[in-house]
Amino acid sequence: MKCYSTTEKNALIVISLLKAHGIRYVIASPGTTNNALIGSIQKDPFFTIFSAVDERSAAYMACGLAAETNEPVVISCTGATASRNYAPGMTEAYYRKLPVLAITSTQQIGRIGHHIAQVIDRSVISNDVANFSVTLPVVKDEEDFWDCEVKVNQAILELTRNGGGPVHINLPTTYSKPFTEKEGIQCRVINRIGFNDAFPEISENSKVAVFIGSHKNWKKEETKALEEFCEAYNAVVFCDHTSGYRGKNRLFFSLAAAQELLNREEYLPDLTIHIGEITGDYPTLGMSGKEVWRVNEDGEVRDTFRKLRYVFAMPEFLFFAKMAKQAKGNPSKQYFEHCQNLLKSIQSKVPEVPFSNVWLASKMAAKIPAGSAVHFGILNSLRTWNFYDLPESVTSCSNVGGFGIDGGVSSLLGASLANPEKLYYAVIGDLAFFYDLNAIGNRHTGNNLRILMVNNGKGTEFRLYNHHAAHFGKDGDEFVAAAGHYGNKSHTLIKNYAENLGFEYLTASNKQEFEVVYQRFLEPKVTDKPMLFEVFTDSEEESEALKIMHRIEVSAEGKAKQVMKSVIGQKGVDVVKKIIKR
Template structure:
């Protein structure tokens, strides 16, 4: 066993080990050599070498997303840690525990013209849970700061930054530890008890209760709680693909339901009580509705974050939703809800489903047709990662089997890092993992495939419409050179070359028959990771989507 000679590096490594942080993603460099040597030499750690720092951080975030525990990502000094920033911001808003450990020059080398130096301390200040700016020498002060950072990552669920200055020589090693870090035993803080009586009275009094579930971890709500929602006729539950919640009485396709609403419909749909659970919500239409037709009362139930997304938040309930609703049910004595709200919505949903099915039978091959074919054929018990922009929006229109877990980087909703995150998630979960992404998002993060840890059963599906199709859907679309060049970023790339370079099996589909034909082989092959490129027409996707919503009638 060898250790870095630098004692500060020894402290960081030993404290990570004591806190059971096993997954270490290393971006190759020189200044972080003491950390690299120490982590890679200890069999306790599972180390990964990812050269592209932006990909490395999203890969680490994907692992942390799945194991629900901090993963560390380690880099050299200078601009390296700036490339971690997109993943840091995503982890911050998605509440994913990520430990960024950056090597730095000693303080006296900053801003004097020395090479590969920037002002690293507090560099993530606006999107970080905790900053640990260490001193050059090992000390109890440093030990405490390192452990405070890790503790915050675990309890506050977000990214933390440990910045460690190292002086040369960097590569020297020793055969025994020269430090004995001070270890802190943090006490578990129990959440304060919720005053359920008041909420039970409000629940009983509201004849129209709307529950909106955003990004949500699989299996975080029990069947008993789901049935409690579903069996109350005054409750309508709106879910999204990323909610990971399923019940026949729930609305999974929010935009399909509310897009055709008139002003009178919106007034009828306006809740007295809004209850929100989980993280970010994809649907812009539901956000617009709730801001315009505000409920009298809005509860958000969570342990950590209480965003006032709809400008009407009245109660921040600090509890897990499962615990809160279990306690609430126990207080609802002699509760006899009125029939009406849920029945009205369910009647509309049946009509919408008829129109939905009729419309899909007659559309040309397109992005929407591709999703209609793909979603029902996803392998059971697999994990689906979806990229942002058009892909996650199309996915909202189709039901997904309850056995499939769904994830998307909705914290910042950026296209960067979706592929890297999904590969990290595949490594962290050990489940069959499928990424559905658009061509621009895939090309933007193509260095994610520069990775030696991709499981053999990992699969990517790229909807290639030769540009940023989302811009054809958004307001402001005009067919001219400015739109094609600076918004849509039209291209003519064939993805087979990337697949070949990175050792992926490659499949391609150009039409409906071809897609249905190729899927059986695509799903069944597990000897190598596989990429399926689905080429859809550039011009008609936006028209089909608009026609879809225009054809939804009451």
């Protein structure tokens, strides 16, 4: 018996993951658009397939089969109005929480609305027809493959989440021919695990890292549980200014992770435990392990590193406590120390940099008054200050949720209202500051507010040497970097505005001027006025400072990679990687 298979990768991904998740029952209705799926599985011994011409009947058959077997059941139909007939049976499944997976095949989505025969719009479905609905891409490249793989995993996991229920997958087809005798593809399986489920084990001698994105304030039991986990597995905890963790094995690793000419392979973990939310620590994002476990109460699939294997739907402290108890010993004894030594070595070699946000961080980060809070602007301020740690009693955060420049000063103001006796600092660029300028005119502004505004007359982010807009050079100033607005680095505009609002105004345009005034900005007590410290820098010096910080540590392998990239370009590097993988 020959088993033929489609070449359409989105259908192959569906088939692979149905098998991986153990979903074997299928009720198929006749049609053309679902031929890629049904034609590929009709002779596959894994699946048990039944035929039903009437889609309404097929959906109700699935309800009965799912209820009787306590297993998920797939229903498959073609385009036109076929899927409309699933609605009554899917509604039944919804209110009975039955795991029915409706895979509605369709022509390509771009054809919707163009009077093409048998094409209908399924982008919106009734609230009580499915718990989750997703449209898969036609897979043309690696990005599409990842997108499709994650979406199918998400859909399948929703069949049994929170008591279960029906799910909808919209599966486009390109009518590709011929069918082949090749075997299907293997996809990455993502599983969701509850606290009472069996936990996977961490392999002996594994290098384990915990990556913390932006995080709420840590409770004592949460810190204690993570510390015990670190002791059991000698885990590294990668943090930045939004992570908030101050316990054992904490490494503020952005400076080390950002080294462009260093081969970082030996410092990569085998397993990354991902907690917290969105991060702005882009360099350390590249320090993920071969496999990622996500731990969060929301139980959502967040494939940040594109290596997600498990989602642990539970509070972090329960996960860490349970994993610590089941540890069998023999973790990688040197991993934390190895990473720590690298970071210390790089920190000891930091050279002098030009007058810039990086230089400001080097002078001020360690001197922020004890017990203060610091808010960092998106993105250059957060990035550059991530190279330097803050005093242990200083808290810090950034608006990395929506990741926009529009509310940094207002967020600082709101936080400062909670405790008038506590100092609240902001480090923010000129575009972000002017965007939110009205905030400092609020009548509730307290004397505990202090703003460091780095004014380089543009969005210097877009003029940095490693930004893709750097291709335009100075031509990028006009529209990409939005230079010349807001007084074009006027030395009186903000001074007059701030002083008229009752702020104490400080300014510096070079290192010498900065040295004269900055200690006042770091006065450890709340003064009789809020402060605004405007520092004028140059975008070219900002770029040069960042390049220096990125190229402190050099290895032969790292240098070779950089040279290869400069010669053959990133596309060439990607081609070489693909060849090596083969």
